[in-house]
Amino acid sequence: MLLPLLLAIEFGESDADLVRRLQRRDPRAMAELYDRYGRLVYALIVRVVRDGGIAEDLVQETFLRVWNRVQGFDAERGGLGPWLLAVARNRAIDYLRSAAGRMRNAVELPETEHPALFADMEKELLNSDRVRRVRVALEKLSQNHRAVIELAYFEGLSQAEMAERMGEPLGTVKTWVRTALKSLRDELGTAVTA
Amino acid sequence: MNCDELRDSYELYALGIADEPERGEVRAHLERDCSTCVPGVRGARELTTLIGATAPLAEPPARLRKRVLAIAGGQAGPQLKWSRLWAAVAAGALIAAVVFNTRAQHTSEELARVQAESAAQTRELARLNEAFAILNQPDARQVVFGGAAPQPPRGRVFLDRTRGVLLLASNLPPAPAGKIYEMWVIPKGGKPVPAGLFQSAADGTALHVRPGPVNVAGTAAVAVTLEVAAGATVPNLPPVFAAAL
Numbered sequence: 009m010l011l012p013l014l015l016a017i018e019f020g021e022s023d024a025d026l027v028r029r030l031q032r033r034d035p036r037a038m039a040e041l042y043d044r045y046g047r048l049v050y051a052l053i054v055r056v057v058r059d060g061g062i063a064e065d066l067v068q069e070t071f072l073r074v075w076n077r078v079q080g081f082d083a084e085r086g087g088l089g090p091w092l093l094a095v096a097r098n099r100a101i102d103y104l105r106s107a108a109g110r111m112r113n114a115v116e117l118p119e120t121e122h123p124a125l126f127a128d129m130e131k132e133l134l135n136s137d138r139v140r141r142v143r144v145a146l147e148k149l150s151q152n153h154r155a156v157i158e159l160a161y162f163e164g165l166s167q168a169e170m171a172e173r174m175g176e177p178l179g180t181v182k183t184w185v186r187t188a189l190k191s192l193r194d195e196l197g198t199a200v201t202a
Numbered sequence: 203m204n205c206d207e208l209r210d211s212y213e214l215y216a217l218g219i220a221d222e223p224e225r226g227e228v229r230a231h232l233e234r235d236c237s238t239c240v241p242g243v244r245g246a247r248e249l250t251t252l253i254g255a256t257a258p259l260a261e262p263p264a265r266l267r268k269r270v271l272a273i274a275g276g277q278a279g280p281q282l283k284w285s286r287l288w289a290a291v292a293a294g295a296l297i298a299a300v301v302f303n304t305r306a307q308h309t310s311e312e313l314a315r316v317q318a319e320s321a322a323q324t325r326e327l328a329r330l331n332e333a334f335a336i337l338n339q340p341d342a343r344q345v346v347f348g349g350a351a352p353q354p355p356r357g358r359v360f361l362d363r364t365r366g367v368l369l370l371a372s373n374l375p376p377a378p379a380g381k382i383y384e385m386w387v388i389p390k391g392g393k394p395v396p397a398g399l400f401q402s403a404a405d406g407t408a409l410h411v412r413p414g415p416v417n418v419a420g421t422a423a424v425a426v427t428l429e430v431a432a433g434a435t436v437p438n439l440p441p442v443f444a445a446a447l
Contacts, residue, residue, distance in 0.1 A: 038274035042267055048255060050266065055257035064266050065321035071270045090251040097254055106329070142252040160217045161253050167219050168435050172395075189213045192249060 027083035030075070038075065045089055049096040056100035056162050066103060070096040101164035138196060145195035153188035156181060203227040205238035212239070216246035272313050332411045336360050336368040343418050347445035348373075355406070359424045359445040366413040367397060367424060374402040374442070377428055384429045385410055386437060388444075390422040397424070399433045421447055 026044070029037035049070055053063040073095050081091065146154055152174075159165045159173065167185060171178040208228055214220040215228045231239035336342055339362040348356030354373025361367050369385055377383050382401060386394035402408035425444035427437045 033274070035271065035274040039267075039271055042270045046262055046267065046270065047259070048257075050262035051257045051260040052254050054260040060260075060263075063260075064263065064269070065317075065324070067262065067266055068269050068273070068317060069321060072273050075273050087251075090247060093251050093254045094247070136252070136255065139252050139255045142249075143256045146253075146256060157253065160219050161250065162257075164218065166435070167221065185214070185219070186210070189249070192253075193213075196249070196252075 023088035024083035027078060027081055027088055030078045031081075031083075038071070041074070041088075041092075042071065045092050048089075049092060052093060052096050053100045056097065056164075057103055062103065063100075066099045067096070070099050073099070097161070097164075104164060141195055142192060145192050148195075149188055149191055152176075152184050153191065156184045157188050157192070160185065205231065205236065205242075208239060209242060212242045212246035213249060216243060216250045269317065272317075329411055330409075332366070332413045333368050333409060336362050336365045336411070339365055343447065345424070345445040345447055347443055355443055357408075357443075361416055361418045361421065361424070361447070363418050364415055366411060367416055369400075369408065369410040369424065369426070371402065371408040371426075371443075373406050374408050375406055376402050376404060380431050381428050382431050382433065383408070383410075383426050383442070384433055384437075385412060386425045386427065386441075387412070387416060387421055388423045388425060389417070389420050394425065394437055396433065396435060399429075418447075423447060 026037055026040055030041065046067070050063060050067050053066045053070070054060060057063055057066065070092065074092055081088070146157065149157070155174065156170055159170045160167075165173060167181050168178055170185075171181040174181065203223070208224060208231065211220050211224040211228055215225060220228060228239060228243065232243060337360060342360045342362040342365070345359045345361070346357075347359065348354060355371050356373055357369065357371035359367065359369050367385070367387060374383070382399045384399050385397040387397045388394045397412040398410060400408060400410035423444050423446045425437070425441040427434075427439050427441050429438060
């Protein structure tokens with residue numbers, strides 16, 4: 009009975025195994041989930057809300073939501089880390105919207121959390137070569153191209169809201185968004201296909 | 203629209219910034235488990251995940267781990283390079299905890315729920331503080347609406363050039379399922395600018411704040427329309443009510 013745990017400790021288990029243990033309501037699995045992704049989730053939420061205290065609340069909400077919804081997660085089809093990050097981002101953007109009384113984005117947030125829409129990805133996202141490449145690619149973007157990506161991802165602004173914020177025509181902003189996404193995609197080569 | 207036409211919208215959809223009709227079309231393809239669009243959006247999500255992972259590193263406080271573990275009723279220590287013996291001991295303790303601590307787990311889940319509710323209440327308090335901040339501005343412009351109308355709703359709008367716009371309404375029935383109220387600030391000679399979504403309470407009252415600077419002198423009216431739940435960038439229906447400045 010102890011063998012699986014020993015093996016897990018010795019070799020590290022997959023996200024799929026971790027999902028199955030979460031679905032069995034194994035408290036230790038929650039600890040491992042936090043140890044695996046907690047820093048990343050916290051860093052993302054702090055980047056969005058820029059307040060450590062609020063970020064703590066939102067991190068807890070994120071893990072609570074995952075704990076409550078993990079039964080519907082297909083471990084063979086979905087990526088746990090990407091799903092967790094999407095939930096975290098949505099909680100943080102939701103907070104920004106409620107705090108600012110802003111209109112909602114073009115896509116309803118729960119819609120973007122559908123677990124089946126997340127491909128499995130490397131466990132060590134923080135040390136991922138692809139993250140480093142995206143970071144470098146973002147730095148290489150022009151100021152406006154980088155701004156639209158950051159406003160969309162980290163502030164949850166729609167393209168119309170970005171145009172208003174930046175004082176630029178909507179068509180210009182849409183062009184910047186598409187160009188920036190293409191640059192990022194090109195930088196990652198064939199690893200990401202749309 | 204066919205899959206080829208939607209290909210360029212996958213990443214916009216994954217970012218949450220796809221416009222209609224592409225957004226609805228992508229969603230429809232996903233709902234029918236489209237063999238092209240599902241992997242397409244999943245691929246696009248990889249990029250958005252990687253963007254999220256570029257957030258500057260930030261070290262969470264140690265107490266946060268305990269708060270998160272409370273959700274599952276666990277109190278596991280930080281991950282260490284344990285020896286096999288320690289791992290076996292810990293595993294045994296874990297199994298014992300699972301077997302015997304069901305009640306404690308329920309208590310911890312309840313604690314987590316209460317903490318989450320508390321966080322929501324904190325945010326609501328912040329909203330009310332914003333409302334009071336507007337009310338406390340001596341120069342805030344106040345406009346009464348609905349007073350002379352034969353039918354409710356009625357209420358007041360307060361505008362302060364630095365703090366924002368506050369709407370207080372009564373006799374405003376809750377928006378029907380799938381709909382939501384949206385406030386608009388209408389500039390003189392300009393198009394309505396979205397000013398946030400809100401829902402009225404069961405008793406028909408509503409409080410909505412659009413914080414941030416507003417050009418009071420350049421504002422012709424503040425209006426409210428009924429929109430689809432996702433909100434709109436332009437009003438789609440005549441206003442439920444409008445407060446002319």
